[in-house]
Amino acid sequence: MKANAESILEVRDLVKHFPLTQGVVVKRQIGAIKAVDGVSFDLHRGETLGIVGESGCGKSTLAKLLMALERPTSGSVRVHGRDITTARGAELKRMRRNIQMVMQDPYTSLNPRMTVGDIVGEPFEIHTDVVPKGGRRRRVQELLEVVGLNPDHINRYPHQFSGGQRQRIGIARGLALQPEIIICDEPVSALDVSIQAQVMNLLERLQNEFDLAYIFIAHDLSVVRHISDRVAVMYLGKIVELGSDAQIYDGPTHPYTQALLSAVPVPDPEGRETRQRIILQGDPPSPANPPSGCHFRTRCWKAQDICAEQTPALEPRQGSGHPSACHFAEVRDVVNAQ
Amino acid sequence: MSDPTATQDLIKGADDPAASPVAVRGDRRSLWRDTWDILKRRKIFWISLVMLILFLLMAAFPTLFTHKDPEYATLAKSMEGPSADAWFGYDLQGRDVWARTIYGARTSIIVGVLATLATILLGGLTGVLAAYFGRWIDAVVSRVGEMFLGLPYVLGAIIILGTVAPAQSNPGKAMIMAVVIVVLALLGWPILMRIARSAVIQAKHQDYVQAARALGAGPLRIIFRHLLPNSLAPILVYATITIGSYIGAEATLSLLGIGLRPPVISWGIAIADHASYMRTGAHALLFPAAFLSLCVLTFVMLGEAVRDALDPKLR
Numbered sequence: 001m002k003a004n005a006e007s008i009l010e011v012r013d014l015v016k017h018f019p020l021t022q023g024v025v026v027k028r029q030i031g032a033i034k035a036v037d038g039v040s041f042d043l044h045r046g047e048t049l050g051i052v053g054e055s056g057c058g059k060s061t062l063a064k065l066l067m068a069l070e071r072p073t074s075g076s077v078r079v080h081g082r083d084i085t086t087a088r089g090a091e092l093k094r095m096r097r098n099i100q101m102v103m104q105d106p107y108t109s110l111n112p113r114m115t116v117g118d119i120v121g122e123p124f125e126i127h128t129d130v131v132p133k134g135g136r137r138r139r140v141q142e143l144l145e146v147v148g149l150n151p152d153h154i155n156r157y158p159h160q161f162s163g164g165q166r167q168r169i170g171i172a173r174g175l176a177l178q179p180e181i182i183i184c185d186e187p188v189s190a191l192d193v194s195i196q197a198q199v200m201n202l203l204e205r206l207q208n209e210f211d212l213a214y215i216f217i218a219h220d221l222s223v224v225r226h227i228s229d230r231v232a233v234m235y236l237g238k239i240v241e242l243g244s245d246a247q248i249y250d251g252p253t254h255p256y257t258q259a260l261l262s263a264v265p266v267p268d269p270e271g272r273e274t275r276q277r278i279i280l281q282g283d284p285p286s287p288a289n290p291p292s293g294c295h296f297r298t299r300c301w302k303a304q305d306i307c308a309e310q311t312p313a314l315e316p317r318q319g320s321g322h323p324s325a326c327h328f329a330e331v332r333d334v335v336n337a338q
Numbered sequence: 339m340s341d342p343t344a345t346q347d348l349i350k351g352a353d354d355p356a357a358s359p360v361a362v363r364g365d366r367r368s369l370w371r372d373t374w375d376i377l378k379r380r381k382i383f384w385i386s387l388v389m390l391i392l393f394l395l396m397a398a399f400p401t402l403f404t405h406k407d408p409e410y411a412t413l414a415k416s417m418e419g420p421s422a423d424a425w426f427g428y429d430l431q432g433r434d435v436w437a438r439t440i441y442g443a444r445t446s447i448i449v450g451v452l453a454t455l456a457t458i459l460l461g462g463l464t465g466v467l468a469a470y471f472g473r474w475i476d477a478v479v480s481r482v483g484e485m486f487l488g489l490p491y492v493l494g495a496i497i498i499l500g501t502v503a504p505a506q507s508n509p510g511k512a513m514i515m516a517v518v519i520v521v522l523a524l525l526g527w528p529i530l531m532r533i534a535r536s537a538v539i540q541a542k543h544q545d546y547v548q549a550a551r552a553l554g555a556g557p558l559r560i561i562f563r564h565l566l567p568n569s570l571a572p573i574l575v576y577a578t579i580t581i582g583s584y585i586g587a588e589a590t591l592s593l594l595g596i597g598l599r600p601p602v603i604s605w606g607i608a609i610a611d612h613a614s615y616m617r618t619g620a621h622a623l624l625f626p627a628a629f630l631s632l633c634v635l636t637f638v639m640l641g642e643a644v645r646d647a648l649d650p651k652l653r
Contacts, residue, residue: 114563
C-alpha cells in the first residue's frame with residue numbers, strides 16, 4: 001500500500017457554491033452557501049487520503065463533486081488528466097468506471113426492492129461490456145465472496161442483512177467495475193465499533209489486493225489515522241492542513257488541527273487529567289457568510305489583524321515539512337504532550 | 339504501477355465453464371412477500387376479497403347469477419314488489435330488478451377500473467416526470483394539476499359531458515362509457531399526480547439513487563428500477579380506494595342524467611330512474627343502491643387493508 005508518485009486524481013481550486021434564493025415567482029440570488037471553497041490536492045495510485053473535519057465543513061459535498069454528482073462552480077477534478085467535471089454523456093459514463101463510491105448509511109444506500117444480486121450486478125447492466133451476460137451472476141457471487149459475504153445469499157434482500165453486511169454489499173457494488181479510486185464517504189460512522197474494525201480491515205485488504213486509491217472521509221480522527229497515508233483537515237470549505245499521518249498527528253501546525261487532536265480520547269488514564277485540552281469557543285461560522293481572511297480566525301486564540309486581512313495560503317511553513325494554512329503555524333504535539 | 343492481475347483472475351473465473359454451476363438459491367424474502375404475510379392475517383382483507391370476487395364474477399359471468407334477460411320488459415308487472423318469481427321485484431318498465439342489478443355490476447366495475455387505470459397512467463406519468471426532472475416541468479405540471487383540482491367535480495363533469503355528449507345526442511354503449519371514463523380520469527388525475535410526485539421526490543433523495551447515478555445509470559433506469567418500485571405503495575393504495583369512489587362518482591353522474599344512460603345498464607341509471615318512486619316502489623331503488631354501496635365499500639376496505647400492509651407509517 002506504499003504510495004508512489006504517480007497521481008491519478010488531481011483536484012484544483014474546486015469551488016461549490018449553493019445559491020440562496022428569495023422570492024416565489026421571480027427568484028433573486030441573495031447569497032451563496034460556500035460549501036467547498038477552493039480545494040486542491042492530488043491522490044496517488046494505491047494511497048489513502050483521509051479527509052477530516054466537523055459536520056458541515058463540506059466533506060460530503062467534496063465527495064459528490066469528485067463523483068460528478070454535483071457540478072462545481074469552478075475548478076477541476078482530473079482523473080488521469082481528463083476533467084470529470086466537464087465530461088458529458090458517454091465520456092462521463094466511461095470515466096465513472098474508474099472512480100466509485102461507498103456511501104455512509106448502509107440502510108439507505110441499497111435499494112430495498114432489489115435483491116443483493118441485482119444491486120451488486122447493476123454496474124454490469126449499466127456498463128454492459130465489462131462482463132458478458134452469461135458470466136454476470138458468477139461474477140457477482142465472486143464479488144460477494146471477496147467482501148466476505150456468503151455467495152449463496154445472492155437472492156436475499158437488503159433488509160435481511162445487518163448493517164455491517166449491508167456495508168459490505170455497498171463495497172462489493174463499488175468494486176464491481178474495478179475502479180482505481182474509491183471514495184468512502186464516512187463508510188463506518190453508521191456502524192458499531194466492533195463492526196467498524198471489520199469493515200476497515202476489509203477496506204485495507206481490498207486496497208492491497210486491487211491496488212485501490214481511497215479518499216476516506218470521516219470525522220473520527222482515530223479511524224482516519226488507522227487507514228490513511230496522508231490526511232487533509234478541512235474547515236469551512238477549505239483544506240487548512242495537509243500532510244502524512246505522522247506529520248498531522250505528531251506535529252500539527254494549524255491551530256484548528258491542534259484543537260481537533262486535543263479532543264481525541266486518550267485510553268491511558270495516567271496523566272489524562274493533566275493533559276492540555278484546547279477548547280474552542282463558539283460554533284463554526286455560517287458557510288453563507290464566512291469570515292474575511294482566515295476562516296478560522298473567529299475561534300482562534302492566535303488571531304491577529306493580519307488574519308482578517310490576508311487569507312493564509314496552504315503552503316509549507318517554518319519548522320515543518322507539510323503545508324498549513326495559518327500565518328502563525330508552529331508545530332505543537334498535542335496528542336503525546338502532557 | 340498497479341497490479342490488475344488479481345481482478346483479471348476474478349473475471350477469468352466468470353468465463354470458466356469448469357467452474358461449479360450455481361445451484362444453491364437463497365430464500366427470497368422481498369418486501370412484497372412481507373406485505374402478503376401481513377395482509378393474509380387481516381380479517382378485513384379476506385372479507386373484502388370474497389366480496390370483490392363475487393362482484394367480479396357478477397361482472398364477468400352475469401348468467402351464473404340469473405337466467406333472465408335484463409332488457410325483457412312486461413309493462414303489466416311495473417313496480418311489482420319482490421316475490422319468489424322475481425327476488426327483487428320489477429322496475430318501472432316491468433323489468434326484473436335482480437337481473438338488472440347483476441348486469442349493472444359489469445358497467446360499474448369496468449368504468450371504475452378503467453377510469454382508475456387512466457388516472458394512474460395520466461397522474462402517475464406526470465407526477466413521476468415532475469418529480470424527477472423538477473424545475474419548470476414540475477412547475478407546469480403542478481400548476482395545471484391545481485387548475486383541474488380547482489374545478490368542482492360535478493360542475494366540471496356537467497360542462498365536459500354536456501359539451502361532448504349532450505343529452506339529445508345518441509352515442510353507442512361503448513362511446514358513452516368511454517366518455518365517462520375519460521371525464522373521471524381527467525378530473526381525478528391531479529390527486530394521483532401529487533401522490534406520485536411526493537413519493538418519487540422522497541425516493542429521489544435516497545442514497546441508492548445517488549449510488550445508481552454514480553454508476554452512470556440513465557434517467558430511464560433510475561425511474562423504472564429505483565424510483566417507481568419504491569413509490570408504488572402509496573399509488574397502489576390510493577388506486578384501490580379510487581376504484582370505489584369512481585363507481586360512486588359514475589352513479590352520481592348517471593343520477594344527474596349526464597353520465598351513463600340507456601341502453602347501458604348500470605346501478606346509477608337504475609337509481610336515477612326510480613329516485614322519484616321512493617314511497618311507492620322502494621325496492622326498485624334500494625336494491626341497486628345497496629349493491630352500489632357494497633361495491634364501493636369493498637374497494638375502500640380492500641384499499642385500507644392494502645394500505646395497512648404496504649405502508650405501516652400511514653396507519
